Amino acid sequence: MNVSNIKNSQVSPSEGFREAFTLHLADNALIMGHRNSEWCGHGPILEQDIAISNIALDLIGQSRNFYQYAAQLFNQSTNQPINLATEDSLAYLRDVRDFKNCLLVEQPNADWAQSILKQFFFSTYQYYLYQQLQNNKDEQLKAIAAKALKEVTYHVRWSSEWVIRLGDGTEESKKRSLKALDELWMFTGELFEPAFYETTMNIDFVLLKEGWTKKIRSVFEEATIDIPVENKWHQTGGKIGDHTEHLGFILAEMQFLQRAYPNSEW
Amino acid sequence: MIELNDIRIVKKIWEILETVTDPEVPVLSIIDLGIVRDVQLLSDEVEIFITPTYSGCPATEAINMNIRMALLENGFFKIKIAQQLSPAWTTDWMSEIGKEKLKAYGIAPPNSKQIVCSPDSFQKEEAIQCPQCNSYHTRLVSQFGSTACKALYQCNDCKEPFDYFKCH
Numbered sequence: 001m002n003v004s005n006i007k008n009s010q011v012s013p014s015e016g017f018r019e020a021f022t023l024h025l026a027d028n029a030l031i032m033g034h035r036n037s038e039w040c041g042h043g044p045i046l047e048q049d050i051a052i053s054n055i056a057l058d059l060i061g062q063s064r065n066f067y068q069y070a071a072q073l074f075n076q077s078t079n080q081p082i083n084l085a086t087e088d089s090l091a092y093l094r095d096v097r098d099f100k101n102c103l104l105v106e107q108p109n110a111d112w113a114q115s116i117l118k119q120f121f122f123s124t125y126q127y128y129l130y131q132q133l134q135n136n137k138d139e140q141l142k143a144i145a146a147k148a149l150k151e152v153t154y155h156v157r158w159s160s161e162w163v164i165r166l167g168d169g170t171e172e173s174k175k176r177s178l179k180a181l182d183e184l185w186m187f188t189g190e191l192f193e194p195a196f197y198e199t200t201m202n203i204d205f206v207l208l209k210e211g212w213t214k215k216i217r218s219v220f221e222e223a224t225i226d227i228p229v230e231n232k233w234h235q236t237g238g239k240i241g242d243h244t245e246h247l248g249f250i251l252a253e254m255q256f257l258q259r260a261y262p263n264s265e266w
Numbered sequence: 267m268i269e270l271n272d273i274r275i276v277k278k279i280w281e282i283l284e285t286v287t288d289p290e291v292p293v294l295s296i297i298d299l300g301i302v303r304d305v306q307l308l309s310d311e312v313e314i315f316i317t318p319t320y321s322g323c324p325a326t327e328a329i330n331m332n333i334r335m336a337l338l339e340n341g342f343f344k345i346k347i348a349q350q351l352s353p354a355w356t357t358d359w360m361s362e363i364g365k366e367k368l369k370a371y372g373i374a375p376p377n378s379k380q381i382v383c384s385p386d387s388f389q390k391e392e393a394i395q396c397p398q399c400n401s402y403h404t405r406l407v408s409q410f411g412s413t414a415c416k417a418l419y420q421c422n423d424c425k426e427p428f429d430y431f432k433c434h
Contacts, residue, residue, distance in 0.1 A: 146354050
Protein backbone atom coordinates (compact mmCIF):
# COMPACT_ATOMS: atom_id res chain seq x y z
CA MET A 1 0.00 0.00 0.00
CA ASN A 2 1.52 3.31 -0.97
CA VAL A 3 1.29 6.54 0.93
CA SER A 4 -1.35 8.12 -1.28
CA ASN A 5 -3.61 5.11 -0.79
CA ILE A 6 -3.14 5.26 2.95
CA LYS A 7 -3.91 8.96 2.93
CA ASN A 8 -7.34 8.22 1.57
CA SER A 9 -7.83 5.34 3.92
CA GLN A 10 -11.10 6.67 5.30
CA VAL A 11 -12.73 6.21 1.91
CA SER A 12 -10.44 3.51 0.59
CA PRO A 13 -12.42 0.42 -0.31
CA SER A 14 -9.48 -1.77 0.70
CA GLU A 15 -9.77 -0.67 4.32
CA GLY A 16 -12.45 -2.89 5.72
CA PHE A 17 -13.74 -2.75 9.25
CA ARG A 18 -11.24 -5.31 10.47
CA GLU A 19 -8.29 -3.35 9.05
CA ALA A 20 -9.61 -0.10 10.55
CA PHE A 21 -10.23 -1.72 13.91
CA THR A 22 -6.75 -3.25 13.98
CA LEU A 23 -5.22 0.13 13.12
CA HIS A 24 -7.28 1.74 15.87
CA LEU A 25 -5.86 -0.70 18.43
CA ALA A 26 -2.35 -0.16 17.07
CA ASP A 27 -2.63 3.64 17.06
CA ASN A 28 -3.97 3.69 20.63
CA ALA A 29 -1.02 1.65 21.88
CA LEU A 30 1.58 3.53 19.82
CA ILE A 31 0.49 7.05 20.77
CA MET A 32 0.09 6.17 24.45
CA GLY A 33 3.49 4.43 24.31
CA HIS A 34 5.03 7.48 22.68
CA ARG A 35 3.62 9.78 25.35
CA ASN A 36 5.04 7.50 28.04
CA SER A 37 8.42 7.47 26.33
CA GLU A 38 8.53 11.26 26.68
CA TRP A 39 9.00 10.64 30.42
CA CYS A 40 12.17 8.63 29.84
CA GLY A 41 14.95 10.50 31.63
CA HIS A 42 12.46 12.90 33.23
CA GLY A 43 10.64 10.70 35.76
CA PRO A 44 10.25 12.03 39.31
CA ILE A 45 12.55 9.30 40.68
CA LEU A 46 14.67 6.69 38.96
CA GLU A 47 12.41 3.70 39.74
CA GLN A 48 9.34 5.43 38.34
CA ASP A 49 11.25 6.66 35.31
CA ILE A 50 12.09 3.01 34.65
CA ALA A 51 8.51 1.93 35.33
CA ILE A 52 6.89 4.32 32.87
CA SER A 53 9.57 3.58 30.26
CA ASN A 54 8.85 -0.14 30.69
CA ILE A 55 5.17 0.54 30.12
CA ALA A 56 6.08 2.51 26.99
CA LEU A 57 8.03 -0.52 25.77
CA ASP A 58 5.11 -2.88 26.39
CA LEU A 59 2.70 -0.59 24.54
CA ILE A 60 4.98 0.00 21.57
CA GLY A 61 5.49 -3.78 21.40
CA GLN A 62 1.73 -4.30 21.37
CA SER A 63 1.35 -1.70 18.63
CA ARG A 64 3.93 -3.52 16.52
CA ASN A 65 1.93 -6.73 16.77
CA PHE A 66 -1.22 -4.91 15.68
CA TYR A 67 0.54 -3.02 12.84
CA GLN A 68 2.10 -6.22 11.54
CA TYR A 69 -1.32 -7.83 11.47
CA ALA A 70 -2.91 -4.75 9.85
CA ALA A 71 -0.19 -4.79 7.19
CA GLN A 72 -0.88 -8.46 6.54
CA LEU A 73 -4.61 -7.74 6.14
CA PHE A 74 -3.96 -4.82 3.77
CA ASN A 75 -1.55 -6.82 1.66
CA GLN A 76 -3.98 -9.71 1.37
CA SER A 77 -6.68 -7.45 0.02
CA THR A 78 -4.59 -5.26 -2.22
CA ASN A 79 -4.28 -5.89 -5.93
CA GLN A 80 -1.07 -3.87 -6.14
CA PRO A 81 1.80 -6.16 -5.21
CA ILE A 82 4.22 -3.21 -5.18
CA ASN A 83 4.30 -0.75 -2.30
CA LEU A 84 3.09 -3.25 0.22
CA ALA A 85 2.07 -2.04 3.66
CA THR A 86 4.52 -2.71 6.48
CA GLU A 87 4.45 -2.00 10.20
CA ASP A 88 6.73 0.95 9.47
CA SER A 89 4.64 2.47 6.69
CA LEU A 90 1.53 2.24 8.85
CA ALA A 91 3.14 3.79 11.90
CA TYR A 92 5.30 6.38 10.19
CA LEU A 93 3.73 7.35 6.89
CA ARG A 94 0.10 7.99 7.74
CA ASP A 95 -0.94 11.52 8.52
CA VAL A 96 -3.03 12.91 11.37
CA ARG A 97 -6.42 12.31 9.76
CA ASP A 98 -5.59 8.64 9.20
CA PHE A 99 -4.78 7.95 12.85
CA LYS A 100 -7.63 6.31 14.72
CA ASN A 101 -6.45 6.57 18.31
CA CYS A 102 -8.82 7.94 20.92
CA LEU A 103 -8.26 11.54 21.97
CA LEU A 104 -7.30 10.56 25.52
CA VAL A 105 -3.92 9.07 24.61
CA GLU A 106 -2.69 12.06 22.62
CA GLN A 107 -3.26 14.53 25.46
CA PRO A 108 -0.04 16.12 26.75
CA ASN A 109 1.67 14.57 29.75
CA ALA A 110 1.49 17.78 31.78
CA ASP A 111 2.55 16.83 35.33
CA TRP A 112 2.98 13.40 36.93
CA ALA A 113 -0.58 13.46 38.33
CA GLN A 114 -2.05 13.96 34.88
CA SER A 115 0.17 11.35 33.24
CA ILE A 116 -0.75 8.86 35.95
CA LEU A 117 -4.47 9.48 35.66
CA LYS A 118 -4.30 9.22 31.86
CA GLN A 119 -2.46 5.91 32.24
CA PHE A 120 -5.00 4.64 34.74
CA PHE A 121 -7.99 5.53 32.53
CA PHE A 122 -6.33 4.05 29.47
CA SER A 123 -4.89 0.88 31.03
CA THR A 124 -8.22 0.07 32.69
CA TYR A 125 -9.93 0.51 29.33
CA GLN A 126 -7.33 -1.70 27.64
CA TYR A 127 -7.71 -4.29 30.37
CA TYR A 128 -11.44 -4.77 29.89
CA LEU A 129 -11.21 -4.45 26.10
CA TYR A 130 -8.48 -7.09 25.82
CA GLN A 131 -10.42 -9.34 28.17
CA GLN A 132 -13.17 -9.37 25.59
CA LEU A 133 -10.80 -9.52 22.62
CA GLN A 134 -9.03 -12.62 23.92
CA ASN A 135 -12.27 -14.45 23.10
CA ASN A 136 -12.73 -12.79 19.71
CA LYS A 137 -13.35 -14.85 16.59
CA ASP A 138 -10.32 -13.33 14.91
CA GLU A 139 -7.47 -15.65 15.88
CA GLN A 140 -4.68 -13.10 15.55
CA LEU A 141 -6.44 -10.31 17.48
CA LYS A 142 -7.25 -12.92 20.09
CA ALA A 143 -3.60 -13.96 20.41
CA ILE A 144 -2.25 -10.41 20.59
CA ALA A 145 -4.84 -9.44 23.21
CA ALA A 146 -4.25 -12.50 25.40
CA LYS A 147 -0.53 -11.79 25.43
CA ALA A 148 -0.93 -8.04 26.01
CA LEU A 149 -3.44 -8.57 28.80
CA LYS A 150 -0.71 -9.93 31.07
CA GLU A 151 1.30 -6.75 30.57
CA VAL A 152 -1.69 -4.44 30.94
CA THR A 153 -2.55 -6.08 34.27
CA TYR A 154 0.71 -4.70 35.65
CA HIS A 155 -0.02 -1.27 34.15
CA VAL A 156 -3.44 -1.11 35.82
CA ARG A 157 -1.99 -2.10 39.15
CA TRP A 158 0.87 0.39 38.95
CA SER A 159 -1.25 3.33 37.81
CA SER A 160 -4.07 2.69 40.30
CA GLU A 161 -1.60 2.59 43.18
CA TRP A 162 -0.29 5.98 42.07
CA VAL A 163 -3.79 7.44 41.69
CA ILE A 164 -4.45 6.45 45.31
CA ARG A 165 -1.11 7.78 46.56
CA LEU A 166 -1.62 11.15 44.92
CA GLY A 167 -5.36 11.48 45.54
CA ASP A 168 -5.09 10.51 49.18
CA GLY A 169 -1.69 12.18 49.58
CA THR A 170 -0.73 15.75 50.33
CA GLU A 171 -2.77 18.86 49.71
CA GLU A 172 -0.64 19.60 46.65
CA SER A 173 -0.92 16.11 45.16
CA LYS A 174 -4.68 16.14 45.75
CA LYS A 175 -5.01 19.52 44.06
CA ARG A 176 -3.07 18.30 41.04
CA SER A 177 -5.06 15.06 40.87
CA LEU A 178 -8.33 17.00 40.76
CA LYS A 179 -6.98 19.34 38.11
CA ALA A 180 -5.93 16.32 36.03
CA LEU A 181 -9.38 14.82 36.42
CA ASP A 182 -10.96 18.07 35.32
CA GLU A 183 -8.80 18.11 32.20
CA LEU A 184 -9.07 14.44 31.23
CA TRP A 185 -12.59 13.35 32.14
CA MET A 186 -14.13 14.82 28.98
CA PHE A 187 -11.97 12.46 26.89
CA THR A 188 -13.11 9.24 28.57
CA GLY A 189 -16.60 9.12 27.03
CA GLU A 190 -15.14 8.45 23.59
CA LEU A 191 -13.71 5.13 24.73
CA PHE A 192 -17.19 3.65 24.97
CA GLU A 193 -18.72 5.21 21.88
CA PRO A 194 -18.20 2.65 19.11
CA ALA A 195 -16.82 3.93 15.82
CA PHE A 196 -18.39 2.50 12.66
CA TYR A 197 -15.63 -0.10 12.33
CA GLU A 198 -16.10 -1.31 15.90
CA THR A 199 -19.73 -2.24 15.44
CA THR A 200 -18.98 -5.55 13.73
CA MET A 201 -16.09 -6.65 15.93
CA ASN A 202 -18.19 -8.28 18.67
CA ILE A 203 -17.24 -5.86 21.42
CA ASP A 204 -19.86 -5.41 24.12
CA PHE A 205 -19.44 -1.70 24.86
CA VAL A 206 -22.00 -1.73 27.68
CA LEU A 207 -20.06 -4.42 29.49
CA LEU A 208 -16.79 -2.61 28.74
CA LYS A 209 -18.06 0.62 30.24
CA GLU A 210 -19.48 -1.20 33.26
CA GLY A 211 -16.19 -2.89 34.09
CA TRP A 212 -14.23 0.32 33.54
CA THR A 213 -16.56 2.46 35.65
CA LYS A 214 -16.60 -0.03 38.49
CA LYS A 215 -12.80 -0.11 38.62
CA ILE A 216 -12.48 3.68 38.40
CA ARG A 217 -15.09 4.06 41.14
CA SER A 218 -13.37 1.69 43.56
CA VAL A 219 -9.91 3.22 43.06
CA PHE A 220 -11.28 6.77 43.30
CA GLU A 221 -13.00 5.82 46.52
CA GLU A 222 -9.67 4.80 48.03
CA ALA A 223 -8.05 7.88 46.56
CA THR A 224 -10.79 10.04 48.13
CA ILE A 225 -11.66 11.52 44.74
CA ASP A 226 -15.29 12.00 43.74
CA ILE A 227 -16.12 10.46 40.40
CA PRO A 228 -17.63 13.18 38.18
CA VAL A 229 -21.31 12.97 37.42
CA GLU A 230 -21.79 11.41 34.06
CA ASN A 231 -22.07 14.08 31.45
CA LYS A 232 -23.83 13.25 28.20
CA TRP A 233 -21.47 15.56 26.34
CA HIS A 234 -17.89 14.52 25.79
CA GLN A 235 -15.05 15.12 23.38
CA THR A 236 -15.06 12.72 20.48
CA GLY A 237 -13.65 12.19 16.99
CA GLY A 238 -10.22 10.63 17.46
CA LYS A 239 -11.39 7.18 16.43
CA ILE A 240 -12.41 8.51 13.02
CA GLY A 241 -9.46 10.85 12.53
CA ASP A 242 -10.69 14.14 14.01
CA HIS A 243 -7.90 14.85 16.48
CA THR A 244 -6.93 17.56 18.92
CA GLU A 245 -4.05 19.81 17.90
CA HIS A 246 -1.62 17.68 19.91
CA LEU A 247 -1.40 14.65 17.60
CA GLY A 248 0.26 16.58 14.78
CA PHE A 249 3.14 17.54 17.06
CA ILE A 250 3.58 13.94 18.21
CA LEU A 251 3.71 12.70 14.62
CA ALA A 252 6.10 15.47 13.58
CA GLU A 253 8.58 14.21 16.14
CA MET A 254 7.86 10.50 15.86
CA GLN A 255 7.79 10.30 12.06
CA PHE A 256 10.70 12.61 11.36
CA LEU A 257 13.31 9.89 11.03
CA GLN A 258 11.30 7.72 8.66
CA ARG A 259 10.40 10.68 6.47
CA ALA A 260 13.94 12.08 6.42
CA TYR A 261 15.55 8.66 5.91
CA PRO A 262 12.96 6.61 4.02
CA ASN A 263 12.79 2.85 4.54
CA SER A 264 14.67 2.66 7.81
CA GLU A 265 13.38 -0.21 9.92
CA TRP A 266 12.44 -0.62 13.62
CA MET B 267 14.89 -44.37 7.26
CA ILE B 268 14.33 -40.78 6.18
CA GLU B 269 11.97 -40.22 9.09
CA LEU B 270 14.45 -41.60 11.58
CA ASN B 271 17.07 -39.31 10.09
CA ASP B 272 14.70 -36.35 10.46
CA ILE B 273 14.19 -37.11 14.14
CA ARG B 274 17.95 -37.09 14.62
CA ILE B 275 18.28 -33.76 12.81
CA VAL B 276 15.50 -32.17 14.84
CA LYS B 277 17.17 -33.44 18.03
CA LYS B 278 20.43 -31.92 16.84
CA ILE B 279 18.68 -28.58 16.20
CA TRP B 280 17.28 -28.55 19.74
CA GLU B 281 20.83 -29.11 21.00
CA ILE B 282 22.07 -26.18 18.93
CA LEU B 283 19.28 -23.98 20.29
CA GLU B 284 20.42 -24.90 23.81
CA THR B 285 23.59 -22.90 23.09
CA VAL B 286 21.66 -19.72 22.20
CA THR B 287 21.29 -17.50 25.24
CA ASP B 288 19.10 -14.56 26.23
CA PRO B 289 21.27 -11.46 25.70
CA GLU B 290 19.68 -9.76 28.73
CA VAL B 291 20.13 -12.76 31.02
CA PRO B 292 23.11 -14.57 29.52
CA VAL B 293 22.97 -17.53 31.93
CA LEU B 294 19.65 -18.65 30.45
CA SER B 295 19.41 -20.50 27.17
CA ILE B 296 16.32 -19.88 25.07
CA ILE B 297 15.28 -23.45 25.93
CA ASP B 298 15.51 -22.66 29.67
CA LEU B 299 13.36 -19.58 29.02
CA GLY B 300 10.70 -21.73 27.38
CA ILE B 301 10.33 -19.52 24.31
CA VAL B 302 11.10 -22.18 21.70
CA ARG B 303 7.71 -23.75 21.04
CA ASP B 304 8.49 -26.02 18.11
CA VAL B 305 11.10 -27.09 15.58
CA GLN B 306 10.00 -28.36 12.20
CA LEU B 307 11.87 -29.74 9.28
CA LEU B 308 10.48 -29.33 5.77
CA SER B 309 12.86 -31.05 3.34
CA ASP B 310 15.97 -28.87 3.79
CA GLU B 311 14.27 -25.94 5.52
CA VAL B 312 14.32 -25.52 9.27
CA GLU B 313 11.42 -23.69 10.85
CA ILE B 314 11.69 -22.50 14.47
CA PHE B 315 8.62 -21.26 16.34
CA ILE B 316 9.43 -18.64 18.95
CA THR B 317 7.03 -17.01 21.37
CA PRO B 318 8.12 -13.63 22.71
CA THR B 319 8.29 -13.10 26.47
CA TYR B 320 6.89 -9.55 26.45
CA SER B 321 5.29 -7.83 23.41
CA GLY B 322 7.97 -5.15 23.38
CA CYS B 323 10.98 -7.18 24.48
CA PRO B 324 13.93 -5.81 22.47
CA ALA B 325 15.91 -9.01 23.08
CA THR B 326 13.61 -10.89 20.69
CA GLU B 327 15.35 -9.43 17.63
CA ALA B 328 18.79 -10.26 18.99
CA ILE B 329 17.67 -13.79 19.87
CA ASN B 330 16.36 -14.38 16.33
CA MET B 331 19.68 -13.21 14.93
CA ASN B 332 21.61 -15.49 17.29
CA ILE B 333 19.45 -18.49 16.35
CA ARG B 334 20.27 -17.87 12.69
CA MET B 335 23.97 -17.57 13.43
CA ALA B 336 24.05 -20.76 15.49
CA LEU B 337 22.22 -22.75 12.85
CA LEU B 338 24.35 -21.37 10.01
CA GLU B 339 27.49 -22.33 11.87
CA ASN B 340 26.16 -25.87 12.05
CA GLY B 341 25.41 -26.13 8.36
CA PHE B 342 21.71 -25.26 8.27
CA PHE B 343 21.23 -22.63 5.60
CA LYS B 344 17.50 -22.42 5.02
CA ILE B 345 16.08 -21.05 8.22
CA LYS B 346 12.68 -19.64 8.94
CA ILE B 347 11.82 -18.14 12.33
CA ALA B 348 8.13 -17.75 12.96
CA GLN B 349 6.63 -15.76 15.79
CA GLN B 350 3.95 -17.65 17.64
CA LEU B 351 1.84 -15.48 19.94
CA SER B 352 -0.63 -18.05 21.17
CA PRO B 353 -0.63 -19.53 23.74
CA ALA B 354 1.02 -16.57 25.44
CA TRP B 355 4.37 -17.19 27.11
CA THR B 356 4.33 -17.78 30.84
CA THR B 357 7.12 -18.12 33.39
CA ASP B 358 5.65 -21.56 34.17
CA TRP B 359 7.49 -22.68 31.02
CA MET B 360 10.87 -21.83 32.47
CA SER B 361 12.86 -24.99 33.16
CA GLU B 362 13.83 -25.95 36.72
CA ILE B 363 17.48 -25.91 35.65
CA GLY B 364 16.90 -22.43 34.30
CA LYS B 365 15.51 -21.30 37.65
CA GLU B 366 18.59 -22.66 39.45
CA LYS B 367 20.88 -20.89 36.97
CA LEU B 368 19.01 -17.63 37.54
CA LYS B 369 19.39 -17.85 41.28
CA ALA B 370 23.10 -18.63 41.03
CA TYR B 371 23.40 -15.57 38.78
CA GLY B 372 21.82 -13.36 41.47
CA ILE B 373 18.34 -13.02 40.02
CA ALA B 374 15.45 -14.41 42.07
CA PRO B 375 13.61 -16.94 39.87
CA PRO B 376 9.85 -16.60 39.27
CA ASN B 377 7.68 -18.21 41.91
CA SER B 378 5.72 -21.08 40.49
CA LYS B 379 2.06 -20.26 40.19
CA GLN B 380 1.61 -16.61 40.40
CA ILE B 381 -0.68 -15.05 42.91
CA VAL B 382 -0.06 -11.35 42.44
CA CYS B 383 -0.76 -10.99 38.73
CA SER B 384 -4.14 -9.39 39.26
CA PRO B 385 -5.03 -5.76 38.56
CA ASP B 386 -5.87 -4.98 42.21
CA SER B 387 -3.81 -2.29 43.82
CA PHE B 388 -1.83 -2.75 47.03
CA GLN B 389 -2.58 -6.45 47.15
CA LYS B 390 -0.78 -8.84 49.42
CA GLU B 391 2.76 -9.26 48.33
CA GLU B 392 4.25 -12.57 47.47
CA ALA B 393 7.26 -13.70 49.52
CA ILE B 394 10.30 -13.49 47.28
CA GLN B 395 13.45 -15.22 48.42
CA CYS B 396 16.70 -13.23 48.38
CA PRO B 397 19.07 -14.99 45.94
CA GLN B 398 22.05 -13.96 48.09
CA CYS B 399 21.16 -14.92 51.68
CA ASN B 400 17.95 -16.95 51.08
CA SER B 401 15.91 -14.76 53.42
CA TYR B 402 12.23 -14.28 52.65
CA HIS B 403 12.34 -11.00 54.52
CA THR B 404 12.44 -8.86 51.38
CA ARG B 405 10.52 -5.91 50.01
CA LEU B 406 9.33 -4.78 46.60
CA VAL B 407 11.04 -1.60 45.39
CA SER B 408 9.37 -1.45 41.98
CA GLN B 409 7.24 -3.75 39.83
CA PHE B 410 9.34 -2.61 36.89
CA GLY B 411 13.07 -3.28 36.79
CA SER B 412 16.03 -3.21 34.44
CA THR B 413 14.16 -5.18 31.77
CA ALA B 414 10.47 -5.82 31.07
CA CYS B 415 10.65 -9.26 32.68
CA LYS B 416 12.07 -8.17 36.04
CA ALA B 417 10.92 -6.39 39.20
CA LEU B 418 13.22 -4.69 41.67
CA TYR B 419 13.49 -5.98 45.25
CA GLN B 420 15.65 -5.40 48.28
CA CYS B 421 16.53 -7.84 51.03
CA ASN B 422 15.73 -6.51 54.49
CA ASP B 423 18.30 -8.83 56.09
CA CYS B 424 21.46 -8.64 53.96
CA LYS B 425 20.29 -5.27 52.46
CA GLU B 426 21.28 -6.39 48.98
CA PRO B 427 19.07 -5.05 46.18
CA PHE B 428 18.18 -7.72 43.60
CA ASP B 429 16.16 -8.40 40.47
CA TYR B 430 13.18 -10.74 40.60
CA PHE B 431 12.17 -12.45 37.38
CA LYS B 432 8.51 -11.62 37.78
CA CYS B 433 5.69 -14.04 37.26
CA HIS B 434 3.94 -13.71 33.94
